[in-house]
Amino acid sequence: MISELTPSSPLAPAPTPFNMAEYVLQHADRLGDKVALRIVSAGTEGAATWTYAQLERAVRGVATGLLNHGLQPGDRVLLRLGNTVDFPLGFLGAIAAGLVPIPSSSQLTQSEITRMADLVSPALIIADPGIALPAPAPCKVIDTETLHSFADLPPAPYHQGSPERPAYIIFTSGTSGQARAVLHAHRAIWARQMMWDGWYGITEGDRVMHAGAFNWTYTLGTGLMDPWSVGATALIPAAGSTPDDLSTLLSRKNVTIFAAAPGVYRQMLKNDLPALPNLRHGLSAGEKLPDVTRARWEEQSDTPIHEAFGMSECSTFISGSPARPSPDGALGFGQAGRHLAVLGADGAPVPLGTAGTLAIHRRDPGLMLEYLNAPEATAAKFQGDWFLTGDSASMSETGAFTYEGRSDDIMNAGGYRVSPIEVEAVMAQHPGISEAACVEVSVKADASVIGCFYIPTEAPLSDDELSRHAHALLAHYKCPRLFRPVDSLPRSTNNKLSRATLRLLVDQTDKDIT
Template sequence: MTGLEDIGFVTADDEMNPDRFNLAAYVLAAGRARPEHPALIVPGQVAWSHADLARAVARRAGGLAALGLAQGARVLLRLGNSPDFPVTYLAAIAAGLVPVPTAAGLTAGEVTGLAARVEAALVVAEPGIALPEGPDAVMATDLDAAALPVADWVRGPADRLGYIVFTSGSGGAPKAVAHAHRAVLARRMMWEGWYGLREDDRMLHAGAFNWTFTLGTGLMDPWAIGATAIVPPPGASPADLGRMIAAERATIFAAAPGIYRRLLREDLPAMPALRHGLSAGEALPPALRAEWRARTGTDIHEALGMSECSTYLSGSPARPAPEGTAGYPQPGRRLRVVDGHLQVHASDPGLMLGYWQGGAPEPLAGEWFDTGDRVRVRPDGAMVHEGRTDDLLNPGGFRISPQEVEAALAGLPVRDLAVGEITVASGARVLAAYYVGAALDEDAARAHAAAHLAEYKRPRIWLRRDALPRNANGKLIRSKLA
């Protein structure tokens, strides 16, 4: 007896049929083979087994199916930092619907525009989160119903539309990125190419439930291998995170670089179970990685990716990235570099179907997709990330990568640093360094910059700040520096 007779039992092998595929069924299959193993832990709040997780998704899927929406209807998720987010996401896919996660902090006006873009048929919302005008909103707690048996979860070709995510909008208006069910299979390239993931792992992800980095790396990937996902409760401090890594015996810790920076200001406890850390969301400064190694005895493995294709470059426990590089192409990825631009082949299962336009994904043009990442390939195959095309600064008419300047300034005695453009009284645009910490000796800072950077790449102004603009997950919001 598995304890899952009420929702049916399907093996992991059954879920790999590309003609009868369902992303949610695939994610939960390994856990259904070990139903009593811990699946989700929120310290002090939630302790779910894989059986508990499968039942929660099946009940929510039953509630969604009972609404009678057309197959492929888009369901806008307006959910906060709670397990309701991943449960509803997977349940919508199980029921043949297309979930569209959105950031909880969006205003009513912003989310109304996004809902209209995807022609949302339903909004699943929690109290206190702004709603769009238009579609009816259903509270997540009202959706649970008789379980939709696993055997009845909607199946079909793996390359059909599975979910839609919006880009951050850092390069302009957010784009609606349409992904196929098969995108989850591409994530298996990360298991060895980035995570070093095993079924006995306990992955602690520092992000919120409703962040796509947490959803993929922190939840779906551990569940897909039958491991344990740990997510801190809302409001956890950096000191709390350090204690959780130790107390919950986390073997892998995942966070944005800003979280590592905050953790290193704390007195960290011994973390004997921790094998390594993972980082994504923005460039990991080499000095930060080195300090983490010195303090914890473990490495941080970084990955580079985007909403359109998840991650594709990374270091890993099996092949750590050399200092100053973004790592190597993940095994199984088909990448090329043309005139310094990194491109992904259209056959990559993790590459989007296209941007959602006019009621359908707009097909990709050509055999290769340009990621917008500028890279330089070293003789050993590792790639140096030189920033994104839309990140380039242009003070004085020179094109400058902010990541290159920030890496060169990483040795300065500051807690946080970023560079951006600023307009001075004359109307000229110059490079400014924004930093957090004790007041710098600017002569020494300029000398450091002169030793590492060409003159046109050196900051002309040094601005001390109490904090740099970062989102809730620690990612720098460069557009708000000035």
């Protein structure tokens, strides 16, 4: 038998006409007074609450405000927003108007966001004060105070059209070291139905708390848009909440489903968890969940964690779920409706149990439209009808997929994919470094960091000096935390850098970093 998962019941295509924001808020008329969003805090201050009616009115008011600024459907709007409700309002408001929002991390430096803005050519930027902007600004910039004023404007009608038209753009790193702009269609939200049973086990009665910030796409999808699409209540911890605060909130706020990156679970488990009588299960994505973290969580909370695997180009498509938990050591199962395969070098599915390249069929409704302005890079990701993920996996007779390693050297820092080439280029700009190489380094059984190995031009540099240099040019999550001077960088016989050998240079002293 071959490693190909063919859907017995493919997901029906999204209806035409279609608007992604309208789909997300489809329950607003019926559930008008129900709480759609609550920003929760472990302290004594009151929580900010949005009902479904208030949320939809604000989103459609934002759409009106954006159109009143002269924007036309199809124009792109760059979001430079912090960890506030402004982020989903700006995102969904733009989509409601037929515009194409572009979320971006608030941690990006001016040089980073300038390069990205050059790639996507925004017609408008919505920005929080203090967050780095492209220089020079390529278009008009409005602040959050102006965005707030839009919420009370008369509601705009949802812009209707083909579900295949562009809806939003997100950035991802590639092996080239250049950020890629991933263009998604309106149908991407329709495809997320496959996650409802295939990962979440979510219902209208759930109270879903996501530990991430508003301005992270993992939070935007799993913590906000998916709960709203089914009529559930989304809970987001207030900015500055600590791991202990999260534990308290899980207990006090009657949370039924909790979503976080693996590192958050690890931090929460540094202290004992309180009783969690309402929690049914946790969700994990963004990076591989360490077995030791999973075991400790299940022991203390008496609830399972269901893990999902995905990528910016298709969100999650393999996962465990309450209805079908993952076998030990496996990533999970292909979600119902997915068409997946493990391919060999010839592009054909390999036998069961054999490692190969994990691939998604090009007709998957959640698959991206393209890498914006990069037709060659887009074409290179396809082999016939298959989109190549760049990850190696195997498939068992039960249909479970097991992760076999990365086909490239992309690093994973707290759930963010980071190109080593980008970080190496920045580190090599330091006058005290002649050459640098970066890898993801495991420093504990349940934690990894970005490590920088460098050849000094003279004497080794202090870690503080190198950290300051990195933080001046890179977002915090891209910055190395481990620095190691070396006499030379290991290379293969064809002069290719051996990152695997670099990881072996980490000693026990380095592992005291976390």
